[in-house]
Amino acid sequence: MRVALFLTCVNDTLYPDTGRAVVKLLTRLGVDVDFPAGQTCCGQAHYNTGYRHEAEPLARHFSDVFGEYDAIVTPSGSCGAMVRELYPRMGERARAEGRGDTLAATLAPVVPKTYELTEFLVDVLGVTDVGAYYPHTVTYHPTCHGLRSLGLGERPLTLLRAVKGLELVELPGAEECCGFGGTFAVKNSDVSLAMGTDKVRNAESTGAEVLCAADNSCLMHIGGTMTRLRTGMRPVHIAEILASTEEEPAA
Amino acid sequence: MSGTFVGMPAFPEAAREAVRDTTLRGNLRHATHTIRAKRAKAVAEVEDWAELREAGKRIKDHTLRHLDRYLEQVEAAVTAAGGVVHWAADAEEANRIVTDLVKATGESEVVKVKSMATQEIGLNEALEAAGVRAYETDLAELIVQLGKDRPSHILVPAIHRNRGEIREIFTREMSEWGRPAPEGLTDTPAELAEAARLHLREKFLRAKVGVSGANFVVAETGTLVVVESEGNGRMCLTLPETLISVVGIEKIVPTWRDLEVFLQTLPRSSTAERMNPYTSTWTGTTDGDGPRVFHLVLLDNGRTDTLADEVGRQALRCIRCSACLNVCPVYERAGGHAYGSVYPGPIGAILSPQLRGTDSEIDASLPYASSLCGACYEVCPVAIDIPEVLVHLRERVVQGGPATRAGNRVVLRPAKGHAAERAAMRAAQWAFTRPGVLRAGQRMASRTRRFHPRTLPGPGRAWSAGRDLPRVPAEPFRDWWQRTRGGKDGAAE
Amino acid sequence: MSSRERSSRERILGRVRRALADVPREEAPYERAVERDYLREHGTRTVAETVELLAENLADYRAVVHRCDEDGLPSVIAGLLRERGAASVAVPPGLEEAWLADTDVTRVPDRAEDTAAALDRVDSVVTACAVAVAETGTIVLDGSPDQGRRRITLVPDHHICVVRVPEQVVASVPQALERLDPLRPSTWISGPSATSDIELDRVEGVHGPRTLEVVLVDGAAASR
Numbered sequence: 001m002r003v004a005l006f007l008t009c010v011n012d013t014l015y016p017d018t019g020r021a022v023v024k025l026l027t028r029l030g031v032d033v034d035f036p037a038g039q040t041c042c043g044q045a046h047y048n049t050g051y052r053h054e055a056e057p058l059a060r061h062f063s064d065v066f067g068e069y070d071a072i073v074t075p076s077g078s079c080g081a082m083v084r085e086l087y088p089r090m091g092e093r094a095r096a097e098g099r100g101d102t103l104a105a106t107l108a109p110v111v112p113k114t115y116e117l118t119e120f121l122v123d124v125l126g127v128t129d130v131g132a133y134y135p136h137t138v139t140y141h142p143t144c145h146g147l148r149s150l151g152l153g154e155r156p157l158t159l160l161r162a163v164k165g166l167e168l169v170e171l172p173g174a175e176e177c178c179g180f181g182g183t184f185a186v187k188n189s190d191v192s193l194a195m196g197t198d199k200v201r202n203a204e205s206t207g208a209e210v211l212c213a214a215d216n217s218c219l220m221h222i223g224g225t226m227t228r229l230r231t232g233m234r235p236v237h238i239a240e241i242l243a244s245t246e247e248e249p250a251a
Numbered sequence: 252m253s254g255t256f257v258g259m260p261a262f263p264e265a266a267r268e269a270v271r272d273t274t275l276r277g278n279l280r281h282a283t284h285t286i287r288a289k290r291a292k293a294v295a296e297v298e299d300w301a302e303l304r305e306a307g308k309r310i311k312d313h314t315l316r317h318l319d320r321y322l323e324q325v326e327a328a329v330t331a332a333g334g335v336v337h338w339a340a341d342a343e344e345a346n347r348i349v350t351d352l353v354k355a356t357g358e359s360e361v362v363k364v365k366s367m368a369t370q371e372i373g374l375n376e377a378l379e380a381a382g383v384r385a386y387e388t389d390l391a392e393l394i395v396q397l398g399k400d401r402p403s404h405i406l407v408p409a410i411h412r413n414r415g416e417i418r419e420i421f422t423r424e425m426s427e428w429g430r431p432a433p434e435g436l437t438d439t440p441a442e443l444a445e446a447a448r449l450h451l452r453e454k455f456l457r458a459k460v461g462v463s464g465a466n467f468v469v470a471e472t473g474t475l476v477v478v479e480s481e482g483n484g485r486m487c488l489t490l491p492e493t494l495i496s497v498v499g500i501e502k503i504v505p506t507w508r509d510l511e512v513f514l515q516t517l518p519r520s521s522t523a524e525r526m527n528p529y530t531s532t533w534t535g536t537t538d539g540d541g542p543r544v545f546h547l548v549l550l551d552n553g554r555t556d557t558l559a560d561e562v563g564r565q566a567l568r569c570i571r572c573s574a575c576l577n578v579c580p581v582y583e584r585a586g587g588h589a590y591g592s593v594y595p596g597p598i599g600a601i602l603s604p605q606l607r608g609t610d611s612e613i614d615a616s617l618p619y620a621s622s623l624c625g626a627c628y629e630v631c632p633v634a635i636d637i638p639e640v641l642v643h644l645r646e647r648v649v650q651g652g653p654a655t656r657a658g659n660r661v662v663l664r665p666a667k668g669h670a671a672e673r674a675a676m677r678a679a680q681w682a683f684t685r686p687g688v689l690r691a692g693q694r695m696a697s698r699t700r701r702f703h704p705r706t707l708p709g710p711g712r713a714w715s716a717g718r719d720l721p722r723v724p725a726e727p728f729r730d731w732w733q734r735t736r737g738g739k740d741g742a743a744e
Numbered sequence: 745m746s747s748r749e750r751s752s753r754e755r756i757l758g759r760v761r762r763a764l765a766d767v768p769r770e771e772a773p774y775e776r777a778v779e780r781d782y783l784r785e786h787g788t789r790t791v792a793e794t795v796e797l798l799a800e801n802l803a804d805y806r807a808v809v810h811r812c813d814e815d816g817l818p819s820v821i822a823g824l825l826r827e828r829g830a831a832s833v834a835v836p837p838g839l840e841e842a843w844l845a846d847t848d849v850t851r852v853p854d855r856a857e858d859t860a861a862a863l864d865r866v867d868s869v870v871t872a873c874a875v876a877v878a879e880t881g882t883i884v885l886d887g888s889p890d891q892g893r894r895r896i897t898l899v900p901d902h903h904i905c906v907v908r909v910p911e912q913v914v915a916s917v918p919q920a921l922e923r924l925d926p927l928r929p930s931t932w933i934s935g936p937s938a939t940s941d942i943e944l945d946r947v948e949g950v951h952g953p954r955t956l957e958v959v960l961v962d963g964a965a966a967s968r
Contacts, residue, residue, distance in 0.1 A: 007728055009683065013693050014721050016728035023738050035732045040683040046676055048623060050645030054680045061684050089639070096561060148625035177580045181622025188620060189713035190267040194276075194584045195622070196718065224718030282944040302782035313777040316767045319760045326753075332927070338753040348749070390950060391941035407941050414942055440947040444939055448950055455951070456860045472926040482898060482937040482952025489894040490860045500756070505774055507926040511918035512782070514932075518880075522940045525801065526880035526917075529952060530932035531894075537929050539856040540893040551756045559763035577944075658759040 003033045004069040006062075006114070008079045008216075009041040015216045021243035021250075022075050022117060025132075028243075029125055033073070038065040044082040049183045052090065056103060059087055063110050071124060072114045075239045077146025077215045078182075080116035085149050087111050116146060117239055118155040118214060128158045133246040135165035138236075139208040141199070141222070143215040144177050156214055156238055163241060169206045173198070180221035196225040204231050214238045259591030261616035266585035278413045279583050286577045289523035290630070296525070297515065307512045308634040311568035314470075314503050315558060321470040321503045322549065328473025332535020334545040339497075341552050341657070346377035348548050349462065349495055353383050356493050358459045364477060364484045365389035366464025367405060367571055368497045368550055370593040371606075374462070385462065386428070386454050388483035390447050397424035403587025403595060405573040406521050411586055414438040425450050451483065461487035461542065465498045466570065467513060468547075471506050474534040475547070478517055480527050488531050494542035499550050501558075501567040513570060516632035520572035553606030559655035562643040566601045568633040573598075575627035575637060581620055590617065597627035601640040608656055609648050615666045618644035649673060671710075693727040700725070785915035786879055794878045795909045799960060801881025805935030806948050807956040817906065817961050821870060822846035824904055824957055830867035834896040838889020839870060843906065854892040860899060868902040869953075874930070876907045876958075877920045882934045883907060883958060886924060894931055903953040905933075908963040 003026070007019045019035075026033045043058030062083070066072045074080045088111055091104025121127055140160060146152045160168050179185065179195025186192075199222055203211045211226075213219050216237055223235035236250075244250035259265060269275055294300050314321055326336045339345035349369075353361055361378065363369065363385050375385040375396075387396040394409035395402050398420040402408030409417065418438040425432040430450045436442060463484070467476040475496055477484045488494060504510065510532075518527045536545050558564050576582045576596030587595035591613035592603040600617040609615045618641050627637040647654065649672070651663040665673070682688045696703075700723040706715040714720070726734075734740075771777070789797065799809045812820045825833060825847050832850040844851065852858075852866050872890035873883045883905050885891045897903050907913065914920050924930055937952030948954065 009689070012728045013696065014723060016724050016726065016731055019728035020731065020738065023732075027738070033737070035729070035737060037729060037733070038686050040686055040689050041679070043680075043683075046680060048642055048645075049672070049676065050618075050642065050647075050649040051673070051676045051680075052642075052646050053650065054676050057680060057684050093562075144622070144624035144626075148629055175626075177622050177624035177626070179580065179622060181624065184619065184622045186710060186713040188263050188266060188581070189716060190263065190270045191581050191584050191620075192622070193717035194270045195580050220721050221718060224714075224720065227719040228717060278943070286940075286944045297786060299782040299786070302780075306778060306780055306782055309778045313774055316764060316771065318764070319757050322757065322760065337749055338756050340752045340755050344752060388951075389941070390939050394941070407944055409941060410944065417942060440942040440945065441949060443942060444947050444950050451951065452864070456864055469926065474926045480937070481939045481941075481950035483950070485894065485898045485931065486951055489898065500760075508918075508921060509778075511921050514917050514921075522946070524805070524934070524946075526805075526877070526882045526932065526934040528805070528934050528936070528938045531929070532926065532932075533929045534927050537887065540887055540895075541929060549756070551759065555756060555759035555763050558760065561766055564763075655763065658755065658762070 001070045002068070003031050003071045003073060004066050005033050005035045006039060006066060006072050006074040006079070007035065008074060008076045011075065011216055014220070015237065018075055018216055018237045018239050021237070021239040022073070025130060025239060025243040026073070029127060029130060031125070034069070036065050042079045042082045044079055045182055047082065047086055047090070052093065056090060056094070059090055060103070060106055063106050066110050070113065071120065072110060073117055073120045074114065075117045075214065075237060076217070077116050077143045077150055077152065078217060080114055081145040081149035083114040084111055116150055116152060116214065118152055118159055119150065121159060122155045129162035130159065130242050132163040132242045132244055133165050134163050134241045134244045134250065136210050137167045137169060137208045138210045138212050138241065139169050139171040139203055139206045140174070141171055141178065141203070141211055141213045141218070142174055143213050143218045146214050147175060152214070159242060160212065160238070166241070169208050171206060172202045178218050178222050180218045182217070185221055193225070196221055197229065200225050200229055200231060203233060208233065210234050210236045212236050212238050212241055259613040261612045262585070262589055262591070262620040263616065265589035265591065266620070269586040269589050270584055274413070275411055275586055276584065278411055279586055282407070282410050283577045283583050286523055290520065290574060290577065293519040293523040293525065297519070303512055303516050304632055304634055307516055307632055308568060310504055310509050310512060311633055314505055315501065315564060315567055318500065318503070318558065321505060322500060324470040325468055325473060325503055325549070328471065329535060329547050332473045334473065334535040334547050337546060337548045339548055339550050339552070342372035345372050345497055345548055345550050345552065346374055349374060349497060350377055350381045350383065352495055352546055353378065353460055354381065356460055358383070360384045360386065360458070361460040361462050362386050362388050362454055362458040362487045362491065364461070364463040364479065364487045365392050366462070366497065367593060368464045368499050369462060370402065372497070372550070372552060374497065386451070388451050388455070388487060390444065390481060393447055393451070394420055397421065397428065401588055402593055404576055405571050405594065405596070411588070414440060414443065417443055421446050429453060455486040455490055458487070458491045460493045460495065461491035463487055463494065463496045465496050465502055466517065467510060468498055468503050469507050469510070470503050472534055474507065474532050476510065477531045478527050479529050480522065482529055485529055485531055488533065489541045491542055493544040495546045495548065497548045497550055500554050517570055517572055520574040520630065520632040555658060556655040557605040560605065563601070563605050563640055565635050566598070566605060566640055568635055569598050569602065570633060572632055574630040574632065578626045578630050580624065580626070581622065585620070590620065597621060597637045598635070601637055601644060604644050609644070609663070609666065615648050618648060690727070690729060694730070696723050697726055784918050789915065791910045794915050795913050795960065798876055798878035798881065798913050801878065802935070802958050805881050807881070807935050807958050810957065810959045811962070812959065813962045817843055817959065818846040820959055821904060825849050825868055828868060828902050830902065832866045832868070834863065834866045834869040834892070834900055836871055836890055836892025836896065839872065840890065843870065854896050860895060863895060863899040866900045868904060869896050869900045870904045870906070871897055872906050873912060875920050875923045876913045877917060878913055879916050880934060882920070882932050884920060884924065885931045885933065886928045894929060897931065898952055901953050902955045904957045904959065906959045906961055909960045911963060
């Protein structure tokens with residue numbers, strides 16, 4: 001099986017540790033993962049801000065870069081949802097606008113092959129214990145697109161529960177949005193901050209050292225709020241926890 | 252606070268005020284969290300919720316897709332049952348029809364059942380201008396009317412008020428409108444409800460004209476349905492001699508049987524009850540029981556424009572349950588007033604810009620009043636994909652394009668104020684289709700990272716005002732991958 | 745309809761038709777467009793269990809539930825009126841005479857010419873019902889002679905409603921609608937008047953009767 005890592009533009013630029021963790025984890029599980037150098041951005045920010053037409057070339061580019069792989073793994077619930085849920089919709093809209101089936105046909109192949117990391121682990125590789133070791137108290141925030149668009153459900157929690165040394169504590173109001181929402185964080189920053197503050201206060205109330213999620217965009221917002229509020233908690237991507245072992249613990 | 256929405260600031264500014272109002276935040280948090288848990292329980296009781304939701308969606312979609320036929324069927328059935336049907340293309344026409352009908356009875360006051368359609372058209376103000384006083388009889392509407400306030404929720408228009416504030420409003424204002432509040436009124440909900448009962452009873456008993464909306468209109472029989480809790484609806488629907496119902500054209504369902512879906516999904520979604528205390532159905536007039544004269548005013552007011560949009564038309568499936576408001580994290584913090592419309596919350600954010608267009612500042616900002624978290628779609632009993640419509644309307648705002656206004660096809664120009672954003676999006680698109688350009692940018696960011704400020708100027712200030720910026724790493728992932736051949740040359744580096 | 749309104753009718757219908765230009769003419773008709781995969785009733789229950797569920801759900805929404813057989817009904821009704829201290833009771837024209845045989849409370853017949861204000865001075869009302877829904881704890885009135893006009897069960901503050909079990913009890917909302925005639929005005933009642941308008945929490949008692957008593961009368965053994 002030819003497996004490609006779609007790291008996402010945000011992770012590539014700002015969170016390379018998450019990318020290294022995904023590579024380390026998948027390699028440990030016997031997957032030979034490739035990072036196609038042509039990859040850039042899935043177009044989600046464009047699409048969700050109202051620039052669907054500007055997002056189309058990015059989607060076509062994505063399809064060109066990843067089309068030949070058997071599986072595309074991404075450590076981002078929202079970018080995964082962009083491909084799986086919104087690429088088909090972009091095709092439909094182009095058709096409704098009288099532009100034919102070309103876009104839909106171009107994008108169709110990558111849609112079913114794209115997996116969010118925890119889906120890939122649980123559904124494709126069939127593992128729930130990845131042999132990780134992480135001796136910390138962790139609370140898990142299910143990000144909205146992972147939760148509601150992709151329906152990740154129990155997968156991330158199942159993986160975390162199997163991690164040696166990890167104490168998982170429940171996050172109150174877990175399913176409430178953290179307030180990131182892409183450009184929402186800037187366009188409606190007051191509401192976004194109020195949501196982020198409530199999320200951080202809830203996380204703090206658990207006594208956990210680490211807030212874990214499967215999406216660094218949300219963690220950037222939550223983490224930025226945490227340091228501003230001087231909580232002492234850390235935001236950590238789930239890949240970094242799952243990649244951590246007794247021999248090579250996470251930083 | 253004024254009673255209208257004219258000249259509302261854009262959503263972010265209005266929301267900023269609300270976010271800082273700690274009493275309001277507390278009131279909304281308490282109310283929405285109470286109902287959220289109850290709704291989840293009421294929905295979990297029925298194992299076929301998903302099927303009911305799908306059937307509700309299909310019934311509404313089918314009706315909307317053949318609305319001309321069903322409108323004619325409603326007209327014929329209501330007329331055959333002794334009712335009189337009127338057609339109103341916009342708010343002004345609806346108000347004129349109702350005002351003329353009330354004037355023709357010789358009465359100078361009407362009692363009203365809570366109705367979104369009459370709020371939408373500003374009927375009370377129009378009646379007042381014609382010398383007719385309209386008494387709101389729903390408890391929350393009464394609180395809003397007495398407080399000279401604006402509604403902030405579809406189901407519970409006074410959700411922004413807590414019991415203490417309600418007590419204060421009743422004590423201060425009731426005497427202006429009729430029977431004063433009882434001496435020594437406390438803030439226990441039961442006492443407040445009793446005060447409303449006493450205050451309104453004299454109005455019900457003498458009322459000659461009632462005004463209502465309807466939750467459903469059954470096309471095959473001409474039956475109207477009003478779903479309520481307090482009994483004020485029954486009072487207005489049965490005691491007056493004349494009943495005038497103003498109903499949006501999207502309220503139609505084809506058959507009596509279709510009610511079996513909505514009478515299960517609506518109560519559980521709105522008040523989180525298995526069934527609301529009272530539901531009234533009536534078909535035209537009945538000899539000796541209830542009003543002798545019945546008028547049905549069918550209201551367009553932007554609905555056909557909404558219908559013309561293939562993506563946006565799903566908003567017309569809405570049955571006004573307000574589950575989407577109760578679950579919305581943005582509504583919970585911004586409050587209903589920030590939405591500048593009688594339709595607040597997620598459904599308002601997709602309904603108002605369609606019914607009214609995106610010309611005004613507030614309407615152009617509403618599609619952005621969401622983090623697209625999807626909680627609204629998840630709870631919607633007719634499966635309106637609110638995030639999908641929000642994004643679609645964002646596109647209309649920033650890109651313009653074809654739309655329908657007052658029945659005419661128009662081509663909208665992109666809204667002002669998005670020029671810088673549009674340029675940035677295009678630049679990003681250019682870079683993102685050229686990996687080499689992206690890489691050069693990433694390297695530049697990494698090399699200059701020592702000089703990056705902790706706060707940002709310009710639009711970025713909105714980010715860094717409350718959150719720290721992430722630190723740019725020493726090298727982007729792609730450089731590490733290339734340097735180490737995917738970690739094969741020293742994985743831990 | 746004035747000529748202005750007539751032109752609005754044509755204008756709205758025209759707008760609707762133009763708005764739906766994308767809808768194919770051969771689209772599936774109503775019967776096929778609406779799949780009804782939902783249940784006709786939730787769970788499987790014996791007749792007795794369905795009646796029991798009705799009693800439970802009525803009580804859950806603060807209706808006061810009483811059970812008796814046909815022979816005991818007059819004394820139950822008399823007792824409820826006495827406990828209430830009712831001086832007068834509104835009576836629908838077709839109510840069974842026997843039901844009020846044991847009480848001497850003043851009967852107020854339901855007459856079209858009486859004003860709402862006169863009805864406001866009546867303490868209680870006794871009616872039958874058209875159907876009762878177990879799953880939701882709902883009684884439905886349809887204005888039949890033993891239920892009277894809608895106003896008599898609205899203005900007095902105390903409503904006693906008699907449900908014949910098991911024949912008037914259905915499990916679910918779909919089954920209830922099947923039994924009702926849409927051309928008759930219907931009132932669905934689930935507990936006493938209530939509101940959620942103060943802080944979204946339910947409080948009983950606003951404009952409708954604040955006390956709802958439901959008598960489940962076992963008619964199986966009787967002649968009816």
